[in-house]
Amino acid sequence: MWRLALMFIVVAIVPACDRDDGPPVVAANVVVTAPAAGMPMAAGYLDISNRSGANIRITHVSSPEYESVEMHETIVEDDVARMREIPVLEIRDGETVVFQRGGKHLMLMRPIGTPGTVTLNFYSEDLLLLSVSADFTAAMD
Amino acid sequence: MQARILIITLVLGTAVAAGLLLALRNAGEDPAPVTATILPAGNELPDFTLLSHDGTPVGKSEFAGQWDLVFFGFTNCPDICPATMTVLGQAQRQLDAQGQEPVPRVVLVSVDPERDTPEAMARYIGYFGDGNLGLTGEIGEISKLTDALGIFFQKAGSQDGSYGVDHSTVVLVIDPQGRLKALFSAPHSVETLVHDLPLIMGSG
Numbered sequence: 001m002w003r004l005a006l007m008f009i010v011v012a013i014v015p016a017c018d019r020d021d022g023p024p025v026v027a028a029n030v031v032v033t034a035p036a037a038g039m040p041m042a043a044g045y046l047d048i049s050n051r052s053g054a055n056i057r058i059t060h061v062s063s064p065e066y067e068s069v070e071m072h073e074t075i076v077e078d079d080v081a082r083m084r085e086i087p088v089l090e091i092r093d094g095e096t097v098v099f100q101r102g103g104k105h106l107m108l109m110r111p112i113g114t115p116g117t118v119t120l121n122f123y124s125e126d127l128l129l130l131s132v133s134a135d136f137t138a139a140m141d
Numbered sequence: 142m143q144a145r146i147l148i149i150t151l152v153l154g155t156a157v158a159a160g161l162l163l164a165l166r167n168a169g170e171d172p173a174p175v176t177a178t179i180l181p182a183g184n185e186l187p188d189f190t191l192l193s194h195d196g197t198p199v200g201k202s203e204f205a206g207q208w209d210l211v212f213f214g215f216t217n218c219p220d221i222c223p224a225t226m227t228v229l230g231q232a233q234r235q236l237d238a239q240g241q242e243p244v245p246r247v248v249l250v251s252v253d254p255e256r257d258t259p260e261a262m263a264r265y266i267g268y269f270g271d272g273n274l275g276l277t278g279e280i281g282e283i284s285k286l287t288d289a290l291g292i293f294f295q296k297a298g299s300q301d302g303s304y305g306v307d308h309s310t311v312v313l314v315i316d317p318q319g320r321l322k323a324l325f326s327a328p329h330s331v332e333t334l335v336h337d338l339p340l341i342m343g344s345g
Contacts, residue, residue: 036216036267039216039217039264042219043219072219072220074220076327079310080293080308080310081307082297083220101221101224102221102224107219139223139227
């Protein structure tokens with residue numbers, strides 16, 4: 001249920017696209033979990049598929065609703081969870097990278113106002129690769 | 142002679158069939174915990190003093206009188222902590238829906254007391270269900286608990302000055318006598334908790 005995609009929109013793409021059967025970078029299962037009241041942190045999850053015909057590098061993510069968005073990964077080893085930032089995410093041509101609970105995730109920090117819908121913009125340097133929007137999903141759903 | 146062989150064959154066949162049926166029935170009941178590690182002796186909690194999410198000082202006597210599921214985490218943890226709290230809350234709801242009595246309480250012990258004030262704990266705990274408990278306090282008092290229970294935690298800073306906390310992901314089961322009775326290792330699932338907890342609590 002938590003992986004239910006509420007809404008996603010792909011708006012911009014890698015320019016050197018050599019395939020014409022759909023968008024080159026595709027998002028699915030977009031979820032942003034609502035934080036507890038007053039908490040400065042939310043998490044985002046989605047699948048990103050690269051169908052561009054070339055490898056891509058996601059160098060940063062931004063959101064108009066949050067001051068900062070970082071790509072992180074939770075690694076659980078020997079019953080200890082360690083969270084580490086992913087500075088650059090490489091996605092090979094034809095590959096799908098899954099952001100999911102307990103694994104890769106987006107950490108959304110310091111909301112601007114009281115967001116209802118969250119937009120996430122994925123960049124390779126200055127180039128906008130992908131933009132998705134999702135309503136909050138309650139954590140218990 | 143042929144009649145004797147027939148009778149022996151029938152008796153043996155009936156015995157084998159009965160044995161198979163019994164084995165299948167027992168397999169269906171699956172009476173042993175499948176995921177949890179059980180501690181038959183039950184390790185006693187150490188003495189400690191922490192603050193509950195309503196600001197009240199509490200010690201180990203807080204754990205007497207009910208079953209508790211204890212998780213160590215922090216409210217600024219964006220991923221594994223809310224994921225675990227969600228699973229624990231869903232397991233509580235499912236146990237309640239199937240008539241389990243008692244339903245264990247969820248207790249979150251902060252490993253980030255610098256940011257986790259009782260007020261922050263109250264907001265966070267309330268988000269995942271009613272009747273649960275958040276504990277925070279002095280780092281030395283938290284360490285009394287974590288040291289005794291084999292829980293690891295360590296601050297992990299980043300270049301921009303923000304920080305997270307690496308921490309154990311086990312869920313501890315504390316019995317009504319305040320003893321560590323069992324533990325669940327990650328990854329946690331509603332199904333295994335709902336399967337194992339009644340068996341653990343039934344073995345009291």
